[in-house]
Amino acid sequence: MRYQKPKGTQDFLPGVVEKWQYVEKKARDWCHRFNYKEIRTPIFEQTELFIRSVGETTDVVEKEMYTFKDKGDRNMTLRPEGTAGVVRAYIENKLYGEPDIQKLYYIGPKFRYEQPQSGRFRQFHQFGVEVFGSTAPSIDAEVISLGYSLFKDLGLQGVKVEINSIGNKESRAAYRGKLQEFLTPVKEKLCSDCQSRFDRNPLRILDCKKDQQYFDGAPSIIDSLDEESIVHFEKVQKYLSEMDVKFEINPKMVRGLDYYTDTVFEFKAEGIGAIDTIAAGGRYNGLVEQIGGQDQPGVGFGIGLERVLLILDHQDIQIPEENLLDIYLVALGELAEEKSVKILNELRQAGIRAEKDYLGKKMKAQLKSADRQKVKYAAILGEDELERGEIVLKTLESREQSVIPLQNFVEEMIKKTKGGNM
RNA sequence: GCGGUCGUGGCGAAGUGGUGAACGCACCGGAUUGUGGCUCCGGCAUUCGAGGGUUCGAUUCCCUUCGAUCGCCCCA
Numbered sequence: 229m230r231y232q233k234p235k236g237t238q239d240f241l242p243g244v245v246e247k248w249q250y251v252e253k254k255a256r257d258w259c260h261r262f263n264y265k266e267i268r269t270p271i272f273e274q275t276e277l278f279i280r281s282v283g284e285t286t287d288v289v290e291k292e293m294y295t296f297k298d299k300g301d302r303n304m305t306l307r308p309e310g311t312a313g314v315v316r317a318y319i320e321n322k323l324y325g326e327p328d329i330q331k332l333y334y335i336g337p338k339f340r341y342e343q344p345q346s347g348r349f350r351q352f353h354q355f356g357v358e359v360f361g362s363t364a365p366s367i368d369a370e371v372i373s374l375g376y377s378l379f380k381d382l383g384l385q386g387v388k389v390e391i392n393s394i395g396n397k398e399s400r401a402a403y404r405g406k407l408q409e410f411l412t413p414v415k416e417k418l419c420s421d422c423q424s425r426f427d428r429n430p431l432r433i434l435d436c437k438k439d440q441q442y443f444d445g446a447p448s449i450i451d452s453l454d455e456e457s458i459v460h461f462e463k464v465q466k467y468l469s470e471m472d473v474k475f476e477i478n479p480k481m482v483r484g485l486d487y488y489t490d491t492v493f494e495f496k497a498e499g500i501g502a503i504d505t506i507a508a509g510g511r512y513n514g515l516v517e518q519i520g521g522q523d524q525p526g527v528g529f530g531i532g533l534e535r536v537l538l539i540l541d542h543q544d545i546q547i548p549e550e551n552l553l554d555i556y557l558v559a560l561g562e563l564a565e566e567k568s569v570k571i572l573n574e575l576r577q578a579g580i581r582a583e584k585d586y587l588g589k590k591m592k593a594q595l596k597s598a599d600r601q602k603v604k605y606a607a608i609l610g611e612d613e614l615e616r617g618e619i620v621l622k623t624l625e626s627r628e629q630s631v632i633p634l635q636n637f638v639e640e641m642i643k644k645t646k647g648g649n650m
Numbered sequence: 651g652c653g654g655u656c657g658u659g660g661c662g663a664a665g666u667g668g669u670g671a672a673c674g675c676a677c678c679g680g681a682u683u684g685u686g687g688c689u690c691c692g693g694c695a696u697u698c699g700a701g702g703g704u705u706c707g708a709u710u711c712c713c714u715u716c717g718a719u720c721g722c723c724c725c726a
Binding site: 354505 | 651652678679682684685686687699716717718719720721722723724725726
């Protein structure tokens, strides 16, 4: 085997690609119901964009980016997440000048240089939404409910929504200080991971699986929120309840990207391995300005499609399978073969999905091939039929067959296929 | 970046320091000079992820490397 796909990437072959199309279609349908419009942005951007938005000291930026110099010596990076590029496009195309708020969605590949494991790849795919221009809590709730609706529609069982509010930059910095103060007496007892987190990312310590016994009485981030954030968070909860979105508040939840403010949330599913977050997002009120636009609030999420597909398989959820072929043309002999090219084209032009043999197989093998492709009809055209100006139409399942005048054949097939399964 | 397990035909899967690498499925052909799903018969890996080493000889032992898989960190 000479070449193999790059580590952590996947080939999506016929047979599984249909599942992707199914999920993507559902995602699009829900977006359109919620009045979200698709946006497509480049797969790579200036490296600086990600550093500025995602955060200089985040793991994503520090060690997971696919960064390269192009031939013009520009520093570029394959996008590791979706928000930065959309925000950039929002600013560059002056979408803030539109009279209404911007409700956008995207579907596409993302890249992170990480060690692959269950549900994690170097090239992975996300469906996500971003909303610009409103601080209304109803938008936070709408975004969450959009994701919730999609997961329910896909039939996923046991998906949990966890929400939290991390306030604005100031209250978060204050909380960080309070937390470090609280943890200082027990710092030496914490596990090595937590000790290294102490300065880098103390908020995450509370999430540690080993050190929970030291956290009794720890300050909660909720208590550090200012009045505005509290009201916002409460309204988000109220709206979620009114929309029947089942959620839990997880005051320990911290997100890995620096740009979040106020509402953050995750969708989790059990039983798909160590990595159980299938979607995550939140509000990012300072980000647009930080990247050089005018001050506009934003909120959005990203759904990890590999992980959704993983659950679909795990929960044995079947996607509806549709027949992709209407008729298989069996041609026997040189003349019939020549005629079949013309007929095949006529069928296809008439909107009928038609196929023939290209390997010079015998009739038996051609029928076998037709059978394998789960096609409903086979039409047999041999030298005899050709001479008589006829063609044999066979229904594969019932094995019944009838003789049809060749000149009526296409018309007959239009009747049969359009009437039957459209 | 670190750790566990693994790497034999299209797929699944045995196996051994030494003449032709089981078996099952799939596929191809024949039995059936023009009718598929059953049955029977036949065919289908000059090769055991790649590179190097030990050896008279390695798919089997050793090293390196690449990849898969699961986990840690982190994350969708």
